[in-house]
Amino acid sequence: MIVARLDDHQVLASAGELADLLTDTVAGGASVGFLAPMDAADATAWWKERAAAVATGQLAVWVARDGDRVVGTVSLSFPDKPNSRHRAELVKLMVHRDARGQGLGRRLLTIAEEAAAAAGVTLLHLDTETDSPAENLYRGAGWTRVGVIPDYAASPAGELRPTSLYYKHVGADALPA
Template sequence: MIVSRLDEDRLTALLGGLADLLTDTVAGGASVGFLAPLDRAEAVAWWRERTAAVAAGRLAVWVAREGERVAGTVSLALPDKPNSRHRAELVKLMVAREARGRGLGRRLLTAAEEAAAAAGITLLHLDTETDSPAEHLYRSAGWTRAGTIPDYAADPGGRLRPTTLYFKQVGASAVTG
């Protein structure tokens, strides 16, 4: 399984595979910001909208592929404000249902964490649906629970669910902090 960072051209070339992954993730019940059923055209359009942020350096996207099939992805949203350039938000960690349970989520998470540290980012944060399988991954990877917000977002079925916030210090602050 190959994990690589995408530039704008590679993201554009993989729009169909990324859209298939997104629709699979939503169909599987993961709360990644969309309601089910998610139309493939809507998923392609959503990914296409990300290309400008990738080109501008505001979004870093990694993809895991088995051959030509997109099996997983993760992104880092990079702030543009001077007082927040030390941090980034981990967003849209997704693994295809048929590829789960083989450590791919951990590999994607590690790739994003290592790239963040190499870029001088010292603090990562994320939110995830409370009691979701993703929470186990984040806790086991050393992320710290910061708190829970009730009724934060609707799950794919439309039901309001709480979200849990996590953070992780990486790079220099992880060693000295």
């Protein structure tokens, strides 16, 4: 399995494959911002729209490929305000349902954390559906849950669900877990 960071042109070229991953993730019930059923054309358009943010450096996207197939992705969203350049948001960590349970989610998370630290980021944050399998991944990787917001987002099935907020210090100044 190869994990690589994509530039804006590669995001555009991979939009269809990334859309396949997104539609699989939503179909599997993961709350990543979309309702089921996820239309492939809408998923492709959503990924293509990300290319502009990648081009400006506001978004970094990594993909994991098993052969020619995209089986995972993770992104970092960087704020554009001067007082928040020390932090980034971890977004859209997705692993295809048939590639789960092999450590790929942890590998993608580690790659994003290391890249953030290399870019001078010292604080990462994220939100994820409360009681989802993703919470085990983040807790196991040393992320700290700071709270829960009730009725934060609709699940792919349309039910309002709570979200858990997490943070992690990274880089040379990272605090011990």
